[in-house]
Amino acid sequence: MSILRKTILLGKDLKKIAFKRTEKNSNESGKKTFRSYDIERPDRHANERSTILHPSTMNVVDVVQETNDAISLVMTRQDGKPVNFVPGMFFTVIVSIEGVEHRRAYSISSSSLENQTVAITIKRIENGLVSSWIHENIFPGSSLRVLGPSGQFTVRPVADHQRFLLLVAGGSGVTPIMSIAKSLLATESQSQIYLLYGNRSVDDVIFRDELARLQHQFQDRFIVRHILEVSPTENFEAGAGRLDRTTFQKELKDILKQVPLTSLDFYVCGPEPMMEGVNLALKEQGVAEGRIHQERFTPAPHRAIDRQYQTQAITIHANGKTLRGVVKPGETLLEAGLSLSSDMVFSCVMGGCGRCRVKLLSGEVDMEEPNCLTPDERNQRYALACVSHPLTPVEIVVATPSTPL
Amino acid sequence: MNTPLDSIRNILPIKVRNRVDALVEAADIFASMRSPSVMRAIAPSAVRGLVFSVGKHSDTTDMPAAHAAHFNWAYPHDHAEMHELYERAKRGQWNGSDLPWSTSVDPLDPNIPVAPLDLIDLQVGKSLGIEFKGQDQQKMVHSMSSWMLSQFLHGEQGALLAAAQVTESVEFYDGKLYGSTQVMDEGRHVEVFHRYLTEKLGKMYHINDNLFVIIDALMTDSRWDLKFLGMQIMVEGLALGAFGFLYQSTKEPLLKEMLKYVIQDEARHVHYGVLALKDHVNKSLSTSERNEREDWAFEVALLMRNRFMAYEVYEEWFDGTHVTRDQWRQLMMNSPGMQRFRKTMFTRLVPNIREIGLLSERIRPHYEKAGLGIYFTGQAAPEVTGEQMVDELDREVA
Numbered sequence: 170m171s172i173l174r175k176t177i178l179l180g181k182d183l184k185k186i187a188f189k190r191t192e193k194n195s196n197e198s199g200k201k202t203f204r205s206y207d208i209e210r211p212d213r214h215a216n217e218r219s220t221i222l223h224p225s226t227m228n229v230v231d232v233v234q235e236t237n238d239a240i241s242l243v244m245t246r247q248d249g250k251p252v253n254f255v256p257g258m259f260f261t262v263i264v265s266i267e268g269v270e271h272r273r274a275y276s277i278s279s280s281s282l283e284n285q286t287v288a289i290t291i292k293r294i295e296n297g298l299v300s301s302w303i304h305e306n307i308f309p310g311s312s313l314r315v316l317g318p319s320g321q322f323t324v325r326p327v328a329d330h331q332r333f334l335l336l337v338a339g340g341s342g343v344t345p346i347m348s349i350a351k352s353l354l355a356t357e358s359q360s361q362i363y364l365l366y367g368n369r370s371v372d373d374v375i376f377r378d379e380l381a382r383l384q385h386q387f388q389d390r391f392i393v394r395h396i397l398e399v400s401p402t403e404n405f406e407a408g409a410g411r412l413d414r415t416t417f418q419k420e421l422k423d424i425l426k427q428v429p430l431t432s433l434d435f436y437v438c439g440p441e442p443m444m445e446g447v448n449l450a451l452k453e454q455g456v457a458e459g460r461i462h463q464e465r466f467t468p469a470p471h472r473a474i475d476r477q478y479q480t481q482a483i484t485i486h487a488n489g490k491t492l493r494g495v496v497k498p499g500e501t502l503l504e505a506g507l508s509l510s511s512d513m514v515f516s517c518v519m520g521g522c523g524r525c526r527v528k529l530l531s532g533e534v535d536m537e538e539p540n541c542l543t544p545d546e547r548n549q550r551y552a553l554a555c556v557s558h559p560l561t562p563v564e565i566v567v568a569t570p571s572t573p574l
Numbered sequence: 575m576n577t578p579l580d581s582i583r584n585i586l587p588i589k590v591r592n593r594v595d596a597l598v599e600a601a602d603i604f605a606s607m608r609s610p611s612v613m614r615a616i617a618p619s620a621v622r623g624l625v626f627s628v629g630k631h632s633d634t635t636d637m638p639a640a641h642a643a644h645f646n647w648a649y650p651h652d653h654a655e656m657h658e659l660y661e662r663a664k665r666g667q668w669n670g671s672d673l674p675w676s677t678s679v680d681p682l683d684p685n686i687p688v689a690p691l692d693l694i695d696l697q698v699g700k701s702l703g704i705e706f707k708g709q710d711q712q713k714m715v716h717s718m719s720s721w722m723l724s725q726f727l728h729g730e731q732g733a734l735l736a737a738a739q740v741t742e743s744v745e746f747y748d749g750k751l752y753g754s755t756q757v758m759d760e761g762r763h764v765e766v767f768h769r770y771l772t773e774k775l776g777k778m779y780h781i782n783d784n785l786f787v788i789i790d791a792l793m794t795d796s797r798w799d800l801k802f803l804g805m806q807i808m809v810e811g812l813a814l815g816a817f818g819f820l821y822q823s824t825k826e827p828l829l830k831e832m833l834k835y836v837i838q839d840e841a842r843h844v845h846y847g848v849l850a851l852k853d854h855v856n857k858s859l860s861t862s863e864r865n866e867r868e869d870w871a872f873e874v875a876l877l878m879r880n881r882f883m884a885y886e887v888y889e890e891w892f893d894g895t896h897v898t899r900d901q902w903r904q905l906m907m908n909s910p911g912m913q914r915f916r917k918t919m920f921t922r923l924v925p926n927i928r929e930i931g932l933l934s935e936r937i938r939p940h941y942e943k944a945g946l947g948i949y950f951t952g953q954a955a956p957e958v959t960g961e962q963m964v965d966e967l968d969r970e971v972a
Contacts, residue, residue, distance in 0.1 A: 175618035175794065178638065182622060186631045202630070202886040203720070208679075208776035255676065325676065459672075488830075489968040512827065 224263055229311045230286065235375045238293040239341060241278060242307060243286050251284040256352040257323035257345045257436070257464070260289055261316040261517055266302050272519045273299045276345035276438075276464070277318060278376070281326065281352040287318075290375065292341035319516045321524060322438065322464035324349045326356035333432045334360070335424060337447050339367045339412055339439025343375050345464055346438055354387050361390045363424050367412025367443060370399040394420060412439070414446030421450065430454060438464040465522070465541055478535075481559040486530075487512040487567035496559050502527065502534065503554040506567070513554065513567055520556035527554045532563030592899040599880065600624035606876055608940075612869045615800070616791045623787035629728075630780040637789075640796040643742040655849050656748035663755035663842055666960075668835050670766040677828040679774040681716040682709065688775070689719035690823040693911035702901045704892075717887045719820075720777035726816065727767040728781040729809055732789035733843075734760035736805040743798035744850065752846055759839040766832050774828065779886045784877045791874075799854055803867060803932075806847025808874045811926050814840045815919035822918075822967050823911075837967075838960030844926060851930040868932045872940055875923070879944065882906070882916055924949035 231243035246252055259276040279288035294300045307313065322345055324334070334353070338346040343366055350362055368374050374395065384393050395407035396416060410416045424433075435456065437447050444463055451461050478498040485492045485506050496505040503525055506513040516524035520540030529550045536542070537556035554565070586594065603620060607613045622628045629635055651657060681688055694714045696706055706714060737760050741753030771778045792804030817840060821833040855864060888902040906912050924946060927933045933941070933950070941947050 174638065174640075175622075178636070179618065179622050179626070179628075182628045182631075182635070183626060186626065186628070202889045203724070203777050203779040206772040206776045206778070208681075208772075208774060323676065489965065 224314045224316050226312050227260075227287075227315055229307055229309060229313055231309050232307065233288075235290060236292075236373060236377075238304075239290060239375050240293075240304060241288045241290045242303075242313070243279075243288045244313065245286050247312075252287040252318070253284060254281055254287065254318040255320075255323040255325050256281045256348040258318040258320040258348075259345065259517070260318050261519060262289070262299075262303070263314040263316065264299055264302060266298065271299050272316075274517050274519065274521055276320075276348070278344045278347045279351070280348060280355060282355050290341065290344045290347075292375070316518060320345075320464075320522070321516060322436070322462055324353060324436065326352050328356055329359075330357050331359035332357070332361075332434060333428050334362050335421075335433050335435050336362065336364045337366075337412075337417070337435065337437040337439065337443075338364065339443040340369075340373065341375060342439030342443075342464070344438075346436060347376055347379075349436060350391065351383065354383060354391055358390075361428065362392070363428075364391070364393045365396065365412065365417070365420055366393065367396040367398075367416075367439065369397070371397060371401040371403065371405050371407070392424075396420070412443050412446075414450050417447050418450045421454075430456065433460070435461045436463075437461065441465070478558050478560070481532075482562040483509075483559065484562075484564040485509065485513075485567060486565070496563075500558070501555055502552070502557045502559065502563070502565060506554060515555055518555045520553050523553065525554040526551050527557075527565040527567050528552075530564040530566060532559060532561045534559050534563060588896065588898055589894070592893075595899045596885075597625070603873075603877065603880070607873060608869045609866060611866050612873055615795060615870060616787065616873055619787045619790035619794065622790055623783045627783050627786075629783065629786035635786075635790075637793040639739060640794060641739060641743045641798060641801070642796075644745055644798075646745075646747050650747050653746040653748040653849070656746055656752050656846065659842060659846055659849070660748060660752040660755060663752060663759070663839075666838060666842070667755070667758070668762070670762045670769070673766065673832055673835075674828055675769070675773070677826075679826055679828060681719065681775050682712045684712055686825045687712075687715060688824055688826045688829060689715055689722065689820060690911045690914075691715055693718045693909060693915070694905065695909040695911070698908045699905055702904055704897050704901060704905060714887075714891070716775065716777070717890060718884060720771060720775045721779045721884050721887050722816070722820065723767055723771055723775065724777075724779035725782050725785055726813060727764065727771060727778070728785060729789075729813055730760055730763040730767055732785075732793070733805055733809060733813075734764055736789070736793060736801060736809075737843075739793065740798070740801050740805065743801065745798070746850070749846075749850060756843055756846065759843070763836055763839070766836070770829065770832060779890075782886060784880050788874055788877055799851060799859075799867070800870060802847050802850050803871055803930075804874060806843055807851065807926050807930065808871065808878065808923065810840055810843045810847065811923040812878050812919050814844055815922035816915070818922070818967050819915050819918035821964070823914075834964055837964055841960035844922070848926055848929050855931045864931070865936065868934060868937050871927055871932050872937055872944075875920075875927075875941070875946060876944060878919075878923075879916070879946070882912070882919070920946055920949045925951070 226247055227244040228247055229242050229244050233241040233243065235241055254277055257276070259274045261272050261274050263270060263272050265271075275289040275291050277287055278290040279286065291300055291303055293304045334349075336346045336350060346364065350364060353360055353362060364380075366374070366380075371377075380393050384391055395405070396410060396412045397407045398409075398411050400409055401407060408416070408420065435447075435451060437444055444465065448461060448463070480498060481496050483494055483496050483502065483505055485494075487506075490512075492506075492509045494505060494509040496502060503513055503515055503518070514524060516522045518525075520537060523541050526542070526546070529552050534552050534557040536552060540553050540556050542551060542553055552565070554567075600620065603624065604613075604617065607616065679688070680686065684691065691711060694706070694711065696711060699706055734757065737753060737756045741750055741757060744750055744753060768778075788804060788809060792801050795801060795804075814837065817833050817837050821830060821837060824830050824833070855867065859867070883903050883906050885899065885902070888897075888899060892902060924933070924941070928950065938947065938950070941950075
């Protein structure tokens with residue numbers, strides 16, 4: 170490039186600068202050397218690590234009877250601050266029943282936009298110790314100890330996003346799905362949401378009225394399809410049958426008439442057989458694993474308090490680093506790892522979500538049961554750090570987003 | 575040590591003094607240009623960048639290109655090593671959206687600093703009459719880390735457009751195929767740095783004048799090998815060092831994860847530059863042409879060294895106060911964090927210049943004089959892969 174051309178270029182630049190000077194408001198003092206953007210700074214007292222290991226207390230301000238056996242607890246923080254969460258997250262509720270502490274995960278069902286209060290929805294399970302206790306003992310004015318919110322089954326609403334979601338819920342699995350749907354409908358005006366919701370009978374449909382209202386309000390971009398095992402006596406539009414693999418395949422076919430498979434992301438939460446069926450059907454269609462999101466909760470483990478453990482040595486490989494320390498009697502691998510400030514990954518802290526899965530390179534552990542580890546994973550010597558106690562010295566590898574196990 | 579010039583400078587109002595300081599610095603750069611041909615190649619860009627700060631005054635800048643797009647209709651397999659690099663690059667692709675973006679980042683949290691707190695040394699500041707009170711240190715680290723990452727971002731935009739130019743002009747067909755992956759890589763880097771700055775740090779600084787000069791000079795030069803030298807060796811090489819520094823020192827998990835991926839891409843980019851230039855410099859160029867490249871590279875190294883004075887942060891914090899540009903420079907020069915930063919940057923760059931044959935006995939004394947002689951030994955790109963580099967960085971920390 171010749172000097173001449175470069176000089177001409179410079180002339181053009183200078184013209185631009187001069188023009189900008191005259192255009193500028195005179196009240197703008199000083200040189201601005203950067204641009205600012207609004208960011209969401211975490212509330213340091215509510216950040217994940219501290220809330221997940223240190224319970225906080227919530228005030229229950231309302232109890233809503235959703236169906237015969239499901240209630241929503243509307244709660245506020247004790248300090249009156251908003252509850253920040255991403256739709257799809259859950260709280261781990263801690264209750265003490267006859268002197269024994271129990272933990273259960275309950276998903277948030279309210280919209281992340283109305284964050285002065287937050288609601289969790291709890292279905293009473295037959296012979297379910299904790300759910301029954303909550304149903305009988307929690308009233309407006311009660312308080313509840315919780316960990317979280319946390320979780321990976323989340324969708325963060327972004328105003329200018331356009332996406333297509335197929336939400337699949339079975340029974341009380343609708344809870345996180347409801348939060349996702351409400352938050353996204355209110356934020357993303359270009360996104361389209363399909364909800365397939367399976368129940369036994371019409372009386373079991375949680376959020377029945379609210380879903381109808383949302384469907385009416387957002388009719389062009391929220392399509393709800395109920396599936397009922399027992400056909401309703403009243404006037405209620407629904408497909409018949411159990412929401413299993415075959416039913417799902419049939420329903421999916423209808424949806425694919427309106428939106429191509431490749432545009433859809435799937436969020437699935439419900440009983441294990443339904444999840445399995447949906448998963449298989451989607452895999453069969455060639456849907457990539459990364460687009461199928463599932464929330465799985467198994468009954469919570471019992472703290473193995475009756476067992477006596479010895480102090481054991483532990484070696485942790487995480488994020489390319491190796492840390493060595495000990496696990497004290499009664500401590501879990503997760504607790505030991507965190508006190509070594511290792512980069513441990515975890516979420517529900519009760520063996521229910523699989524997020525803290527680690528690989529055992531050597532040694533034996535005792536895991537609190539039941540938990541969500543599959544037999545396959547056990548055979549491959551995986552363990553859940555949050556419910557594992559070492560019986561011998563152990564060496565483990567922690568998965569990180571970049572190095573999945 | 576007051577020269578008469580300093581005495582004159584000291585009685586000037588601060589605003590004027592700062593302007594003089596900036597011009598003196600620019601004059602130093604011009605004075606160091608050792609040959610008329612280097613002068614011709616860089617001076618116009620230096621005028622645009624250093625004297626008029628063109629990059630800061632508008633959202634857009636045009637840099638007309640003058641190179642030839644080189645076609646080959648025979649599609650030869652003409653460079654086995656580049657072909658291998660192409661294969662490796664295809665396998666090494668990753669998706670920026672898959673990074674753990676849900677990580678909460680608090681740039682003011684001293685427990686999880688984004689960049690090391692000693693980038694600005696409070697004691698050094700105090701001795702220079704620059705006081706930081708209360709949360710000032712954290713705010714300063716927020717500014718400095720946003721500034722560093724902003725310059726990385728602008729460098730990556732330069733790399734994106736330069737990689738496209740290099741892909742057009744490179745004569746090896748295997749080089750073109752490889753180049754296509756680099757264009758994708760750079761696009762991804764722009765994506766993740768921009769997202770991190772705007773979503774997590776909330777602050778993006780304007781392009782630094784020195785960086786602007788380098789980008790402008792190589793984008794508008796018609797010679798393909800100078801584009802390679804400038805982008806693949808100098809800008810990428812320095813970036814590799816800079817990313818390594820931040821990768822080692824940040825405690826913020828998202829940034830660390832992001833840099834880990836970026837570093838592995840960068841290692842390929844520098845390797846490509848070395849592959850393309852090594853034979854070219856040693857076999858195809860005449861002595862005078864080779865000397866000219868050598869001088870050009872040295873000039874760019876100087877611009878790079880001076881680039882890291884973070885004057886944009888100075889202007890944000892101290893423009894119009896009693897703190898002068900010169901005092902700020904002292905603070906930058908003497909804060910241990912910044913010293914480590916500069917050191918890590920050049921440890922990757924200088925060995926690569928050596929590897930391609932642009933560090934002859936003729937130029938070495940000048941590097942030494944500029945304080946860059948300590949990096950003469952050290953591993954060059956072909957001797958180290960991205961994975962090794964990350965491992966090495968991790969080991970140094972552990």
